[in-house]
Amino acid sequence: MILEPLLPSILSVRRIPNADPALLRAYGADPEKHTSLGLLTCDQDDPVYVALDEATKHASVDVVFAKSFWAGAGSASGPLSGEVLGVIAASDPAEIDEGLAAMIRCLEHDACFYGANDDGSIAVFPHVISSLGHYLSAEAGLPVGSAMAYLVAPPMEATIGLDAALKAADVTAAKVFTPPTETNFAAAWLTGSLPDCEAAAVAYAEAVVAVGREPRQL
DSSP, X not given: OTTOEEOOOEEEEEEETTOOHHHHHXXXXXXXXXXXXXXXXXXXXXXXXXXXXXXXXXXXXXXXXXXXXXXXXXXXXXXXXXXXXXXXXXXXXXXXXXHHHHHHHHHHHTOOEEEOSTTSOSEEEEEEEXXXXXXXXXXXXXXXXXXXXXXXXXXXXXXXXXXXXXXXXXXXXXXXXXXXXXXXXXXXXXXXXXXXXXXXXHHHHHHHHHHHHOTTOO
C-alpha cells in the first residue's frame, strides 16, 4: 500500500464572468486587465498550486490568489472549503473556462499526494514538473520552462527527505519552506535537469518512507 495515490477531491468550482471591480481588486486582479474570475477549492493544497501553474500553460489566465487554510482540510470552515482556494483571472470568460478545465485535468490525472506508510497516515508529495508555467516559475524565481521537483511531507520526514534529495542528484534549492506551513507540513522546490529532478523526487520519497518505518533510528 506504500506510495498509493491519495487522490485530491475537488470540492467546488465556480466562474464569475463579469466580476465587480472591488472583488477583482480584493483578490489581486487588475480591473484594467481582468474582467472574469475562476475559483476552485480542494482538500489538497499543493496539487492545486501545481494545477494553477498548469492553467497558465493552457489559457491566457493569471493566478491572482492562491492560499492554504490554517491547519488543513481537517479543520476546514465548511464542506466546500477544503484546505485551499485558488483563483485565476482573465479578460475573457472563455479563457477562464479553459484554465479551470486544465486545473481539473491536472487534479484528476496528475498531481496528488501519496501514502508513505501502510495506512496512509503519512503523506508525501514527490511531484516533478517537467516545464514550469508562468505562476510557479515566478513564485520560485526560475525561468518559465524550467524543470522543478515540488517536494512536501510532514516536518521530520520532509527534513530528512530534503537532505537525501539534495545529495542524490545535481539539483539546487530554489526555495525551502521550513515547518510549519499553513497545513503544518514542510516543503522544498528543487531545480535542475529533468532527470535530476526526477532522481531527487525518488530519493525524497524513499527517505520519507524510511522515516515512517523507523522514526527513532539513531
